[in-house]
């Protein structure tokens with residue numbers, strides 16, 4: 001095996017309103033969530049990933065390329081929202097031509113199919129080509145702990161994503177995401 005990826009999250013809320021359906025994973029993942037991935041991707045929920053008594057979800061990808069995704073898209077009234085998540089991310093490769101990454105992604109969407117920009121928390125192996133741009137802001141994660149993250153969505157877009165007009169953002173997609181190349 002050349003690499004593996006793991007990404008988990010127990011809690012997701014857009015403060016003000018709880019806009020995420022089944023964000024605590026108390027119900028099966030089929031409630032509110034869509035999964036995507038090949039035979040090398042396993043997406044599951046359990047109470048055992050984090051030591052607390054509650055449920056978490058995990059996207060796990062092993063040898064082979066491609067992506068794994070656990071995601072949902074919701075309408076938002078405006079970008080005047082706070083977003084909070086708790087995450088543990090890890091990615092590994094041991095081959096010079098390969099790379100792997102585990103990430104949590106907030107997609108800012110105009111419609112269900114038109115993505116204007118993204119914010120990511122990402123654990124990337126050396127060689128991962130992802131870079132900041134006017135429509136992509138990456139918070140690099142370099143530890144393998146459970147970490148809490150919170151952002152003000154409007155401030156995030158205005159401060160870090162000059163290519164995104166906040167007034168055009170009508171939907172947010174949240175995704176637990178793994179990706180690998182040539183592994």
Ligand SMILES: [Ca+2]
Pocket residue numbers: 046047048049050051052053054055056
């Ligand atoms: Ca737990």
